[in-house]
Amino acid sequence: MILGKCPYCKDGKIEVRKKEINGKKVELYACSNATWKTEDGELFELTPEATCDFRIWQNSLRKYGKYLKQREVRALLEGEDVVVTFHSKKYKEKVSYQKYITLSQEYGVSVIWDIDVE
Template structure:
């Protein structure tokens, strides 16, 4: 499935790839020009044939109770920022709050903590 044009290279498209990390199935949203390899199922590295390093893991915001959907990644690729709802479990209470996320080449996405 193609989600949109890669923001980091000219001819790449963002596609959905199924990966398994620590025994859990997770989606990787990656550029078609980025090939990832792993030896242990935890650390993923780019192959030498790769010409782009764009990636967003579906569970990149899981510590905030958020898994990114196809729709959210598509919108993020078009708009370059997106407002999402996150969850805090501080002091044994569930508190939902809204923050903006943006693309980040190193981590995939960054939360704007203004």
């Protein structure tokens, strides 16, 4: 499945790739020009043939209680503002808050911490 055009190379398309890490199934949203290899199933490295390294792991925001959905990634690729809800525990209480996320070539996605969602 193709989610959109790669924002960092001319002819790449962002594909949905199914991976298994630590026994859990996770989606990798990666450029069609990025090919990855792994020896242990956990650490993925680019192959020498890869011409782009853009990728977003579905679980990249899991420490905030958030797994990215395909529609959120598609919206990011189309340049839309994307607001996600995070969950955490603070003083033994469950706290939810919303933040904007944006594309990042280095990390896939980044959270914009200094802007509050109204």
